[in-house]
Amino acid sequence: MQDERLGTRLAVIGSSRSDLPQGPDTLRAVSNWAYRLVALLLALGGSAATSQAHAQTFQPIRRNDFNIDVFTGPTFASGRLVGMAGAYAPIATGIDGVAWNTSAYATRELWETSWFGWELSLGLVFPGAFSGDDLDNNGDSSIPYNSLIFLSGGLRFQFGDFGIGVLQRAQGFSVVVDGTVSDVSLNLTNLGIGHAFFDGQLVLGAGLRVATFDISQQTGATLVEFTGAGFETGVMLGLDGLPWRMGASVRTSVSSRITEGASVDLNSEGQRVVGSFILPNEVHLPWEVEFGFAYQFGSRPLNRRWINPHEVEAEERAALRRRQGARLSRVPLERRDEHFWQRERARRVGEEAMLQRRLNALQLTHEKEMRLLSREYVLLSADILLSGVSPNAIGLEAFLSQQRQGAGETVSPTLRIGAETEPWPNRLKLRLGSYLEPSRFDESGFRMHATFGLDVRLFDWTLFGMLDEFSVRVTASADIAPRYNDWGIAIGFWH
Secondary structure, X not given: OHHHHHHHHHHHHHHOOOOOOOOHHHHXXXXXXXXXXXXXXXXXXXXXXXXXXXXXXXXEOOOOOOEEEOOOOOOOOOHHHHHOOOOOOOOOOOHHHHHOOHHHHOOOXXXXXXXXXXXXXXXXXXXXXXXXXXXXXXXXXXOOEEEEEEEEEEEEXXXXXXXXXXXXXEEEEEEEEOOEEEEEEEEEEEEEEEEEEOOOOEEEEXXXXXXXXXXXXXXXOEEEEEEEEEEEEEEEEOOOOOOEEEEEEEEOOEEEEEOOOOOOEEOOOOOEEEOOEEOOOEEEEOOEEEEEEEEEEOOOOOOOOOOXXXXXXXXXXXHHHHHHHHHHHOOOHHHOOHHHHHHHHHHHHHHHHHHHHHHHHHHHHHHHHHHOOOOOOEEEEEEEEEEOOOOOEEOHHHHHOOEXXXXXXXXXXXXXXXXXXXXXXXXXXXXXEEEEEOOOOOOOOOEEEEEEEEEXXXXXXXXXXXXXXXXXXXXXXXXXXXXXXXXXXXXXXXX
């Protein structure tokens, strides 16, 4: 009975399917519908992006009585996130996903079957690689950016139902103001933990969002640095066997004040300055609330219960102890001499070895069933992000040009939709998406983005025989919008 129960528990991984039609014709129809929907959104984007790229004149900054609104409208992230237009709150997994939903610290993909796991992620994006930029979406692309780059790196560990990790994202560029070249960088650090409940069907996460904004000379010496931290939490719900998933996140605002000891001077009017920059009181990241819903068509499951190998081992050991106890109870006490215990100990050594072989076999069977799951699917994901008000603030570009262009005076909604499919099973994945980026400025309007992405499986490797065989993939992505574009490329593991 024990073997049958465990066998049934493992077999459910490969047997449960969606009740929806799963044939190739249905998948093609869903794929066409998904891509036509995204294409329609892109066509409508022409009317949504009403602002024009032109320089405007505002009152110059004279005093320190303002804040900087740090709002990143474009999607700076890994290739999969960019390809799906950032519609990632309901499907966030891996360390790259924690910036969208902190439940990603403990959320597991189908192939993550071991009790312990770790993940290292590195990313590189080149915003504005092909044309002038309007990063703030304020209608003005006259600010000359140089060496604009976005870097990310993260590390995550999983211990059964728990997960912990850290994600570092850095945006940097150089800019010329009044003939002075300065390097500007914004660093965001996400540090947190997550816990999965009900075999991974409900996952909660929480952590800190730390922001650092600094200006430095090209020699590398930091002139001024702002730093601060806020709290963030997230939840993901994906019920076993069902083709939908929901996710939500809440992030508090971060108000970053000048770090003590920074090199700040007073100008002739008694205002705090660094070089040619009149400094703000704070650098303000607005609060955020995000909610998303995802649905997957096709025979590949979206949600599966996670089988904890330690629980399987505990059940197997309990069954072994019961068998050993029953065997021992049949031997009278007077027959349990030294020779009996020698034979019993030797027998138990053999039973322990057999148990380890059985546990290994069960784990290998589980992993094989995961690899043999159907790869026919079309995943649709959508989410909405609400970004809060920044009091008495101007934008980053306005600060760099030292003009009082007000920003962040109202709550800003960002709408995203993305699709992913695998037209060439186990070889090629394609992604397409679109998102409506708000403007934090009265002088500009919404801007529609088109995003694309793909994964290509290249080859299998064992790292010169030092590791088990794994598959290497290349990921490429692009994000195109009026007055903005970026592209990225990465190497990673194919799953």
